[in-house]
Amino acid sequence: xxxxxxxxxxxxxxxxxxxxxxxxxxxxxxxxxxxxxxxxxxxxxxxxxxxxxxxxxxxxxxxxxxxxxxxxxxxxxxxxxxxxxxxxxxxxxxxxxxxxxxxxxxxxxxxxxxxxxxxxxxxxxxxxxxxxxxxxxxxxxxxxxxxxxxxxxxxxxxxxxxxxxxxxxxxxxxxxxxxxxxxxxxxxxxxxxxxxxxxxxxxxxxxxxxxxxxxxxxxxxxxxxxxxxxxxxxxxxxxxxxxxxxxxxxxxxxxxxxxxxxxxxxxxxxxxxxxxxxxxxxxxxxxxxxxxxxxxxxxxxxxxxxxxxxxxxxxxxxxxxxxxxxxxxxxxxxxxxxxxxxxxxxx
Amino acid sequence: xxxxxxxxxxxxxxxxxxxxxxxxxxxxxxxxxxxxxxxxxxxxxxxxxxxxxxxxxxxxxxxxxxxxxxxxxxxxxxxxxxxxxxxxxxxxxxxxxxxxxxxxxxxxxxxxxxxxxxxxxxxxxxxxxxxxxxxxxxxxxxxxxxxxxxxxxxxxxxxxxxxxxxxxxxxxxxxxxxxxxxxxxxxxxxxxxxxxxxxxxxxxxxxxxxxxxxxxxxxxxxxxxxxxxxxxxxxxxxxxxxxxxxxxxxxxxxxxxxxxxxxxxxxxxxxxxxxxxxxxxxxxxxxxxxxxxxxxxxxxxxxxxxxxxxxxxxxxxxxxxxxxxxxxxxxxxxxxxxxxxxxxxxx
DNA sequence: CTGAAAGCGCTTACAG
DNA sequence: CTGAAAGCGCTTACAG
Numbered sequence: 001x002x003x004x005x006x007x008x009x010x011x012x013x014x015x016x017x018x019x020x021x022x023x024x025x026x027x028x029x030x031x032x033x034x035x036x037x038x039x040x041x042x043x044x045x046x047x048x049x050x051x052x053x054x055x056x057x058x059x060x061x062x063x064x065x066x067x068x069x070x071x072x073x074x075x076x077x078x079x080x081x082x083x084x085x086x087x088x089x090x091x092x093x094x095x096x097x098x099x100x101x102x103x104x105x106x107x108x109x110x111x112x113x114x115x116x117x118x119x120x121x122x123x124x125x126x127x128x129x130x131x132x133x134x135x136x137x138x139x140x141x142x143x144x145x146x147x148x149x150x151x152x153x154x155x156x157x158x159x160x161x162x163x164x165x166x167x168x169x170x171x172x173x174x175x176x177x178x179x180x181x182x183x184x185x186x187x188x189x190x191x192x193x194x195x196x197x198x199x200x201x202x203x204x205x206x207x208x209x210x211x212x213x214x215x216x217x218x219x220x221x222x223x224x225x226x227x228x229x230x231x232x233x234x235x236x237x238x239x240x241x242x243x244x245x246x247x248x249x250x251x252x253x254x255x256x257x258x259x260x261x262x263x264x265x266x267x268x269x270x271x272x273x274x275x276x277x278x279x280x281x282x283x284x285x286x287x288x289x290x291x292x293x294x295x296x297x298x299x300x301x302x303x304x305x306x307x308x309x310x311x312x313x314x315x316x317x318x319x320x321x322x323x324x325x326x327x328x329x330x331x332x333x334x335x336x337x338x339x340x341x342x343x344x345x346x347x
Numbered sequence: 348x349x350x351x352x353x354x355x356x357x358x359x360x361x362x363x364x365x366x367x368x369x370x371x372x373x374x375x376x377x378x379x380x381x382x383x384x385x386x387x388x389x390x391x392x393x394x395x396x397x398x399x400x401x402x403x404x405x406x407x408x409x410x411x412x413x414x415x416x417x418x419x420x421x422x423x424x425x426x427x428x429x430x431x432x433x434x435x436x437x438x439x440x441x442x443x444x445x446x447x448x449x450x451x452x453x454x455x456x457x458x459x460x461x462x463x464x465x466x467x468x469x470x471x472x473x474x475x476x477x478x479x480x481x482x483x484x485x486x487x488x489x490x491x492x493x494x495x496x497x498x499x500x501x502x503x504x505x506x507x508x509x510x511x512x513x514x515x516x517x518x519x520x521x522x523x524x525x526x527x528x529x530x531x532x533x534x535x536x537x538x539x540x541x542x543x544x545x546x547x548x549x550x551x552x553x554x555x556x557x558x559x560x561x562x563x564x565x566x567x568x569x570x571x572x573x574x575x576x577x578x579x580x581x582x583x584x585x586x587x588x589x590x591x592x593x594x595x596x597x598x599x600x601x602x603x604x605x606x607x608x609x610x611x612x613x614x615x616x617x618x619x620x621x622x623x624x625x626x627x628x629x630x631x632x633x634x635x636x637x638x639x640x641x642x643x644x645x646x647x648x649x650x651x652x653x654x655x656x657x658x659x660x661x662x663x664x665x666x667x668x669x670x671x672x673x674x675x676x677x678x679x680x681x682x683x684x685x686x687x688x689x690x691x692x693x694x
Numbered sequence: 695c696t697g698a699a700a701g702c703g704c705t706t707a708c709a710g
Numbered sequence: 711c712t713g714a715a716a717g718c719g720c721t722t723a724c725a726g
Contacts, residue, residue, distance in 0.1 A: 009494075011719055022697050027721060037695055052492070057468045058408040059719035063702045067405065072449075077437075078430045078631070087425050090451050094458075099465060102419075102449040104437050111441075118446060121404045145399070147356075229631060262635040284425070284576060288609040290637020358703055369713050374705060384711055406703035410718045 010051040019047040030055065061123065070311055071119035073103040073112060073129040079228070079255060080283040081300055082130065085153065088304025089128060096312055098125065107194075109135050113142075120146055126311030128153070128304075132162065133196045149314035151307045154198035156324045163314070163322040165306045167298030169199045172329040173206025175296055176250045176278050179331055181214055184339050185248040185276060188220040191235055191260070193227030193252040200227060200252040203280055207250055220250075227252055232259020240267050247340035248276040254283040254295055257336075261289055272338035282332050292334035299327050357398040366394040377402065408470065417658055418466035418474040420450040420459060426575070426602060427630040428647055429477065432500065435651025436475060443659055445472065454541075456482050460489075467493055473658030475500070475651075479509065480543045496661035498654045501545040503671045510661070510669040512653045514645030516546045519676040520553025522643055523597045523625050526678055528561055531686050532595040532623060535567040538582055538607070540574030540599040547574060547599040550627055554597055567597075574599055579606020587614050594687035595623040601630040601642055604683075608636055619685035629679050639681035646674050 016026035021040060028036045029044035047053075061067045070093050074082040086102065093100045101124065103115040112135060119127055126149040132140055143150060144161045151163040155170075180188055190207050193200040204222060211220040223239065225231040232251060236259060239249070251257040257279035264271050271277050271291055279286060282297035310323050363373035368391060375383045376391035394400075408414045417440050421429040433449065440447045448471065450462040459482060466474055473496040479487055490497060491508045498510040502517070527535055537554050540547040551569060558567040570586065572578040579598060583606060586596070598604040604626035611618050618624050618638055626633060629644035657670050 012721095013719080023720080024698080024722080025696055028696085031721080035695060040695080054464065054468045056409070056470060056719050058405045058414065058470060059702090060721075061405040061702095062403070062409055062704085062719080063721045065702080069448075076434060077424055078427070078434050080425070080427070080430075083425045083427075083430045086449065087423060087451055090424075090449055094450075099469070100449050102433065102437055102447050103441075104434055117401065121401045122446070123403060123405060229635075258632060258635050265635065265639065285605060285632050285636070288576075288605050288612065288636060289632075290635075292612065359705095360703080370704080371706080371714080372712055375712085378705080382711060387711080403703050406718090407705075408718095409703080409720085410705045412718080 009056075010053045012053075012055070015044065015048045015051055015053050018051060019044045065123070067123045067125060068097060069099045069101055069122060069124045070308060071101045071103060071115070071122075071124045071127040073105055073115050073119075073127060075107045075130055076104050077102065080285065081253065081255070081281050084283070084300035085130075085304035085307075088301035089308050090304070091301075092305040092308035092312075096308070098308070098312070107131065107134055109139065113139055116143060116146075120148065124148065125315040126150065128307045128311065130154070131197060133198055147320075149311050149320065151310050153303065153307065155202055155326060156322075161322060163310050163324065165303050165310065165325045165327070166199060167303065167327050167329050169202035169329075170206035170209075172280055172296040172298065173203040173208075173250075174210045175206075175329065175331045176203075176280065177207045177210035177220070179294070179333075179337065180248045180250065180276065180278060181210070181218060183248075183276065183337055186218045186340070187245045188218075188248045188250060189239060189246045190220055190222045191232060191239075191249060191251040191256050192222050192224050193231065193256055195224050197227065197252075203252050221246070225256075227256055229255050229259040229262065232256035233263050234259070236260040236263035237267070240264070240269050243275065246275070248278070248337070250278045250280075252280055254279040254281040254286050254293060257293055257295070258285075258289060261293075265290075271336050274341060276337040276340070278337055286332075287334065291336045294334045294337045295332050296329050297332045298329050302327060356403075357400045359400075359402070362391065362395045362398055362400050365398060366391045412470070414470045414472060415444060416446045416448055416469060416471045417655060418448045418450060418462070418469075418471045420452055420462050420466075420474060420476040422454045422477055423451050424449065427632065428600065428602070428628050431630070431647035432477075432651035432654075435648035436655050437651070438648075439652040439655035439659075443655070445655070445659070454478065454481055456486065460486055463490060463493075467495065471495065472662040473497065475654045475658065477501070478544060480545055494667075496658050496667065498657050500650065500654065502549055502673060503669075508669060510657050510671065512650050512657065512672045512674070513546060514650065514674050514676050516549035516676075517553035517556075519627055519643040519645065520550040520555075520597075521557045522553075522676065522678045523550075523627065524554045524557035524567070526641070526680075526684065527595045527597065527623065527625060528557070528565060530595075530623065530684055533565045533687070534592045535565075535595045535597060536586060536593045537567055537569045538579060538586075538596060538598040538603050539569050539571050540578065540603055542571050544574065544599075550599050568593070572603075574603055576602050576606040576609065579603035580610050581606070583607040583610035584614070587611070587616050590622065593622070595625070595684070597625045597627075599627055601626040601628040601633050601640060604640055604642070605632075605636060608640075612637075619683050621688060623684040623687070625684055633679075634681065638683045641681045641684045642679055643676050644679045645676050649674060 029041040156164040279295035286293040376388040626642035633640040
């Protein structure tokens, strides 16, 4: 096989010389600025493709001040929720000619900050971050002061300097509780995931509020952990050992519910016969899990797209005031919720 | 010119001025080049943090010629396989101080090429691409000629100018066939996904070879489609309508198998009682699906990491000769494969 | 419509 | 150890 001779990549100067113009005219021809004679432009374009010219984006970014890059900082793309968000964001970015930098933080503050710094050095046009809750006050201020548009993926706690996009978490939690109560459940357990996670907390809040409003005949406990399959699995294993009178489990996201299902299969617990289960997210796989998971659907892909939308608007204009969007949720009825078993759940 | 107001991001010049040195010394202090007096360096570093200075990566990239960015072009991050690969790649990149640009091509040639061009303009240090099979000869040559290190995520067809990293697809296919045959299956169907996809084809090849070697008493058909949940679902729906004597289904990846499961649940087909199913990948969710999916495990996360490894080596040295890595596979036994039903599968 | 020139913010030989 | 200067590859006022 012939080894390629690594010739230097042609620059604008090469194109200009070959086309018999100055680099100014070459630049104008290539960037589509008007005020160039059509024939000149045509000639430049042709020699550019002939020479296989590719503009150096670093050089362009340096002079224009625009990187056309957006940073996406999520906990972990392997979480199907974030994969959906990432795809939605990437499609929106692609459509606008922007690139997306993927960062997985595992929600570690130091890793998040290292990413933030790196993105800032890259002069990204904006940053999408799932959460900022585990950062210190100082780190948060640092980000605000940097001036980059930031959109967070949870509901605004009010008065945030960051934009936010999220599903209506509280309403989702309410929906889950109402559904469980309607099926006769009175003793429920809420697997809330991380305490610090704003969305998850809101979901728990919505859930607990409805249960509380129901009166003294219903009750719901809360268990915290990590919002992963492994986290749900761990908690479910201990929960199943002393189920007591709880007849239904609600989880802060589908992945936690998947962990519950895994534990149930292993321990021979039948869902929904022995215990009912309702998730949150409606991840694609929720429908093929056993049993198909009843859950609260949120529009993950659209959330990613909306986040990019906001960022593009913020990056384009001089108005940097934050925007907040809340997308609706709906209950998706499948097969993981049934009536409480007759033996348990009654005092 | 008056001094800059505080809104403008401070530049090296600002830091240098504040520290009482030239930008050359400031630069050397910040980049850690040796030959700077410790006290001078200390002073520069302090004023840099004081001014909240962040080096402009575009400027640095322009002069050094190093972007420290790697491009990852996959079909779709929502495919759990790619999510795993992406995470493995991102972790490796992060550890090396590189950033990862995420691109979803849906395997469309034009979208792939637009990404390639964009990455080339960004002067990425390397590109990880799941496949190049659907690109024209011309496009492939274009990529080779560009000189960027590229690693593909499938087994080398031999003599490729690109590096490759993948699991041992053929061996995986063999493993699946051997397992099914050992369980007494003689009439099998292979859901191969896309015809063009090298890995998937290799898997089918390995599978069919073993069946063929078994002799005239065993047979296997092949059905093509898209390698997605929806694709598996579609094919399975039609397959289940006229199952004939086929008693086992093998799929080219887990996601296709998930589609089969979904169709099975809907049509009341019981796996593995009515028909056995074996997947490929061992995606995290494979264990909690109903029934837990027997499948061939490949090390997805490690594949992503290995791809970055190769790229970093290629980017660092002058040796640009491609490298090929094949990672082992293993069968993970769960509950989706059983004996053939007594009624069918016998002539 | 096109050119000459300044400059974006850095790094790095080359001197001293 | 530090400075003066060139230059990376572009874009864009400013003239003509």
